[in-house]
Amino acid sequence: MAIKINREIAGDLNNPSSELLNYCISKHQDSLSRLQKLSDYYDGKQDILKRTKDSAATPNNKLLINHAKYITDMNVGFMVGNPVAYSSSNDIDQLTDAYTKVDIVSHDTELEKDLSVFGIGYELVYLKQDTKTNKTYPDIKCIDPRGIFLVTDDTIDANPLFALHYQAVYNLQGGVDYYLVKYYSDNRVLTYKATSIGVGDYELIKALPHYFQAVPVIEYRNNEEQQGDFEQAVSLIDAYNLLQSDRLNDKEAFVDAILFIRGFSLDDGDGEKLASEKMLQTTAMPSEVDASYLTKSMDESGIAILRDSLIEDIHKITNVPNMNDENFSGNTSGEAMKYKLFGLLNLMSIKTRYMVKGMRQRLELFANLLKISDSSVDIDGIKIKLKPNLPINTTDIISQIVQAYQAGILPLKVLLTWLPDIDNVDEVLKQLQTEKEEAIELNQKAMGTQAEDSHSDLEDKGNVDDNSKVQKEE
Known part of the structure; x- marks a missing residue:
């Protein structure tokens, strides 16, 4: 997360002091334990795997049901499963071409994953050289929040001052040889080498x-x-894993229950015989002999209620629905699905506001660089739209577009944005215009051919009539 510091205390930003770098890196490292835990939970390294028992003979199953990964993957697919759409009344082809070159769709997916896991994400925009043409172009990469942070001033605007990216360089023995620290200001990139950070x-x-x-x-x-999508539900995830693990432990303990025999003793070898043959015969058996297993009673119905309650709480807290629930049947319409996903849609509206804010900063960086290469792009009128990845009845949408266009309610450019698979409306309109012009040209050619054929028929008919007259006169 961004570190705030007084601008005057920061000193010369073109030549930062070691004291400034150490202070900022130390502040960032205070949050590393939290970020590491969130990353571990997504990767499946959860607390249930660290569970120990006092007795080695006691069953200690460790079942991990990775709800953290499910929640993140659902949010990522819902948010950026459909590529982010950019539209403007101005020509933004230079910008969209630059985005296509860096595969911005895959980048947005990686960025949203960081946001969902850590609650924060960082991207670095830099110049990269094309090995084929030797020309430079703007590229973009996501950086792990555990190794990068932004420093802003302490005003209400939180103006960015610089960013620091540090990483360890390992030797062949696996130890840390030294650290590389990159310092990004508004005009320079400084690279430092340090034995410690x-x-x-x-x-x-x-x-x-x-x-x-x-x-x-x-x-x-x-x-x-700046919280991750499953961060509020970590305790519920731990409780669910613990409950499921103990259920299996109880089943295993029930199978391996101790046999309690009262009223007589076993001779040597009787225990092994009883275990293998499941039956033991004796000639002298008192009437008060009794044998039973030592087990604890299990209330499966109560456990099932607790399990379902935990699952319900996990999905309620995270606003991510349980897609295996009976409410999501195969014949549910797209419109009915929206009501079932109302919580997730509300969550997306909040996440979208913050994501679009960062994407506008990205537009400015790309536009500033394109301006240097005489490829000026007006980004003020660009609209950024994130479309939820929902089951959609395309036939109904097309029917609505046709009806609205014929009624003259909305312009075609606006109506085409209703379609989920269209990212560049201007490009679609150009294609439609091109197809119309080609159709008109084909119709004109066809009409011209028909006219020539009709004229030829008339000429042939005239020749036949003339020949008939000649024959009659003869």
Whole structure:
């Protein structure tokens, strides 16, 4: 998360001091334990796997049902399963081409995953050289929040001052050889080498200018609190894993229950015989002999109620529906599905506001660089739209578009945005215009051919009539 610092205390941003770098890195490392735990929960490294029992003979099954991964994957697919659409009344082909070159669709998917897991995401915009043409072009990459952060001033506007990206460089023995620290300001990229981070000095090894006219690192928020999508449900996830593990432990203990025999004793070898033959005969057996297993009673119905309650709470807290629920039947219409996904749609509306804010900063960075190469793009009128990835009845949507267009209620450019698979409305309108022109040209050619054929028929008919007259005169 962004670290705030007073602008005057920060000093010369073109030549930052070691004290400033150490302070900022130390503040960032205070949040690493939380970020690491969220990453572990998504990866399936959850607390249930660390569970121990005092007795080695006691069953200790560790069942992990990864609700954290399910919640994140559902949110990522719902948010960016349909590519983000950009539309404008101005020509933005240069910008969309630049986005296509860097595969912005895959990048947005990776970014949303970081947002869903960590509650925060970072992307770095930089210049990359094309190996085939030797030309440079703007590229973009997601950076793990555990190794990068943004520093802003302490005003209400939180203006970005610089960003720091640090990473360990390992030797062949697996140990840390040194650390690389990259410092991004609004005009320079400084690379430092350090034996440790958070303390000590930093050796400047490279200084390069950049042309983005702003700090080329963008911070995205998942929500105002910068929390992950499953962070509030971690305790519920742990409780569910524990309940399911104990259910299996109880079943295993029931199968391996101790046999309690009262009223007589077993001779040598009788225990092994009883275990193998499941029956034991004796000639002297008192009347008060009794044998039973030591087990504890299990209320399966009560456990099932608790399990269902935990599942319901997990999905309620995270606003992610249980798609295996009977409410999501195969014949549910798209419109009815929206009501069942109302909580997830509300969650998306909140996440979208913060994501679009970061995407506008991305537009500015790309536009600033394109302006240098005489490819000016007006980004003020660009509209960014995230479409939820929902089951959609395309036939009904097309019918509604046709009816609205014929009635003259809305322009075609607006109506085409209703279709889920259209990312660039202007491109579709160009294709429609091209097809209309080609159709008109074909019709004109066809009409011309028919006219020529009709004229030829008339000429042939005239020749036949003339020949008939000649024959009659003869």
